[in-house]
Ligand code: BV8
């Protein structure tokens with residue numbers, strides 16, 4: 380068994396569960412994690428350099444091409460058993476708050492309703508000048524191996540450059556989502572941190588806030604992270620394997 384035998388019953392008795400996810404929860408869907416090296420055109424950069432307003436200002440076509448490549452990849456992949464187990468958990472516990480750092484939209488496609496998306500979404504671009512949301516064309520963007528520079532669309536209202544709907548490094552997180560996330564971690568009794576290297580702030584401080592507020596923190600990650608020390612359990616395994624097994628143990632099929 381990948382997790383302590385007491386965890387299923389603890390999960391069954393949970394009043395308010397927070398699930399906090401990072402790129403690792405999408406890894407088994409075939410989505411490279413944020414730490415995975417970039418490929419093709421972008422191999423000379425690391426993600427933290429490209430995911431910035433400065434990079435977009437300096438070379439909008441390079442950055443827009445990267446996000447369209449990522450969006451095309453994600454739209455060709457499917458949610459995995461971890462995403463589905465999290466959606467199922469919402470039906471099992473009295474209250475579940477899903478907080479994600481991911482921008483791929485796989486939680487919603489697996490059936491999770493209103494995740495708190497702290498870092499925005501690949502699927503909701505907007506005008507960098509007037510803020511108006513931009514409707515992307517239906518269908519799949521080309522998935523050009525090695526990537527392509529693409530001119531960002533122009534805003535239909537003001538002609539400004541459309542930008543990806545994500546939170547870049549150096550940008551503030553969406554206020555409402557952040558406030559709801561902080562409130563949830565201060566009120567929950569159990570928090571699962573799943574598939575995150577716990578390196579990006581202020582999101583990475585949420586499990587610490589939960590522990591300080593008296594919640595039990597459980598980490599699901601094949602690797603150790605800086606969060607290990609505040610966790611009641613560190614489950615060393617893949618989210619797509621651990622979460623379905625945990626749900627099946629807590630609520631055996633009748
Ligand atoms: C901000 C969208 C201020 C873009 C992303 C202290 C306080 C506040 C800020 C800072 C601070 N210190 C530094 C900062 C600045 C910065 C920061 O944190 N830098 C880091 C690098 C040190 N933070 C910011 O800039 C934030 N903004 O603070 O603004 C402000 C305030 C007011 C007004 C103006 C400004 C904004 C940060 C958001 C950046 N945007 N994403 C895009 O996607 O392109 S973050 C991006 O990186 C991802 O969204 C993701 O959140 C993050 C990567 O983290 P992970 O999800 O953890 O992924 P990673 O690949 O790292 O790890 C994967 C893990 O999964 C691994 O541990 C692996 O072992 C595990 N795994 C692998 N396979 C599996 C698995 N686990 C389970 N199962 C598996 N199968």
Ligand code: ZN
Nearest residue numbers: 506509534537
């Ligand atoms: Zn505009």
